[in-house]
Amino acid sequence: MSAILQGKRLYLEDLEIGQRFTSAAHILELDEILDFAGRYDPQFFHLDEELAEQSLFGGLAASGWHTAATTMRLLVGSLPLAGGLIGAGGEIAWPKATRPGDRIHVESEVVTIAPSRSRPERGLVTFRSETINQDGETVQVFTPKIIVWRRDAATSDVAIPASER
Amino acid sequence: MSAILQGKRLYLEDLEIGQRFTSAAHILELDEILDFAGRYDPQFFHLDEELAEQSLFGGLAASGWHTAATTMRLLVGSLPLAGGLIGAGGEIAWPKATRPGDRIHVESEVVTIAPSRSRPERGLVTFRSETINQDGETVQVFTPKIIVWRRDAATSDVAIPASER
Numbered sequence: 001m002s003a004i005l006q007g008k009r010l011y012l013e014d015l016e017i018g019q020r021f022t023s024a025a026h027i028l029e030l031d032e033i034l035d036f037a038g039r040y041d042p043q044f045f046h047l048d049e050e051l052a053e054q055s056l057f058g059g060l061a062a063s064g065w066h067t068a069a070t071t072m073r074l075l076v077g078s079l080p081l082a083g084g085l086i087g088a089g090g091e092i093a094w095p096k097a098t099r100p101g102d103r104i105h106v107e108s109e110v111v112t113i114a115p116s117r118s119r120p121e122r123g124l125v126t127f128r129s130e131t132i133n134q135d136g137e138t139v140q141v142f143t144p145k146i147i148v149w150r151r152d153a154a155t156s157d158v159a160i161p162a163s164e165r
Numbered sequence: 166m167s168a169i170l171q172g173k174r175l176y177l178e179d180l181e182i183g184q185r186f187t188s189a190a191h192i193l194e195l196d197e198i199l200d201f202a203g204r205y206d207p208q209f210f211h212l213d214e215e216l217a218e219q220s221l222f223g224g225l226a227a228s229g230w231h232t233a234a235t236t237m238r239l240l241v242g243s244l245p246l247a248g249g250l251i252g253a254g255g256e257i258a259w260p261k262a263t264r265p266g267d268r269i270h271v272e273s274e275v276v277t278i279a280p281s282r283s284r285p286e287r288g289l290v291t292f293r294s295e296t297i298n299q300d301g302e303t304v305q306v307f308t309p310k311i312i313v314w315r316r317d318a319a320t321s322d323v324a325i326p327a328s329e330r
Contacts, residue, residue: 036234039234039238040234040235040237040238041234041237041238041241042238042241043241043249043250044249044326044328044329045249045251051326051328051329054325054326055248055249055251055325055326056248056251056312057251063234063237064252064254065230065233065234065237068230068233069201069204069205069206069228069230069234070205072205072206072228072230073204073205073206073207076206076207076208083220083221084208084209084210084220085208086210086220086221086222087229087259088258088259089229089256089257089258089259089306090256090257090258091254091255091256091257092254092255092256092257093253093254093255094252094253094254141254147221160219160220161209161216161219161220163209163216164209164216
């Protein structure tokens with residue numbers, strides 16, 4: 001964990017299974033929920049408070065993709081991997097809706113570490129990232145597979161920009 | 166498919182395995198990519214064209230969450246389910262990056278249909294939604310599990326608003 005304390009980026013060699021990372025918190029305000037939904041998920045339960053009461057959500061809820069995008073923002077600030085966070089994908093679930101005014105943060109844990117056989121300069125690390133609201137309820141679980149570089153990669157042809165090492 | 170042609174919403178009874186839905190297309194402009202990344206995924210390969218050339222992407226790429234959010238927008242316009250699209254989650258993968266100027270559309274197929282035992286008014290339908298660029302390359306695969314109502318639900322206590330039936 002000293003690498004984080006020193007503000008340095010982490011490489012594959014710095015990660016171990018069970019290692020945890022906690023993000024800052026973000027409050028999802030109503031305006032932001034309406035703006036995101038209007039652009040990307042224009043459905044009545046994300047846009048209209050009165051109609052939303054007649055939906056499965058029983059009231060206005062943020063788009064799951066808004067929760068996902070906000071989670072990404074929080075991950076960028078809390079998972080200081082060298083070269084940035086590049087995900088190949090993963091499983092995503094929204095066990096509970098996010099509501100206007102919810103204060104969410106993300107807790108991530110290293111689940112698996114798989115050095116690449118064909119690409120010695122990198123590995124694939126699976127994280128389990130839970131997005132949690134102010135009541136301790138999990139609103140999203142995402143288990144991304146993320147490309148993580150070995151320390152050698154910083155000076156190889158892979159060329160991680162100096163500012164991202 | 167007559168329900169779509171007539172502009173009506175679809176219920177569980179209207180779906181069958183293998184049924185396909187094709188969305189309109191959307192061009193992801195550079196400005197939009199930079200705006201989304203600045204809000205939700207502020208990493209150098211999404212924001213800085215010069216630095217991005219030194220990344221795994223070899224040039225500026227849209228955030229995967231931007232591709233996902235845009236896919237949702239296209240799904241809202243192409244999967245006319247009664248009561249809207251409410252997803253419990255699913256597997257997401259980004260096999261290829263989305264680039265400025267890419268023209269993407271979404272092709273969705275019904276994969277499984279599971280009527281609920283405990284909730285007779287609904288079922289859980291798995292779709293496979295592929296987001297495809299102008300060259301026919303798949304940039305995202307998402308397999309959401311979506312709640313779909315039976316026709317009865319429209320007039321039951323579940324209360325789908327009249328405008329969403």
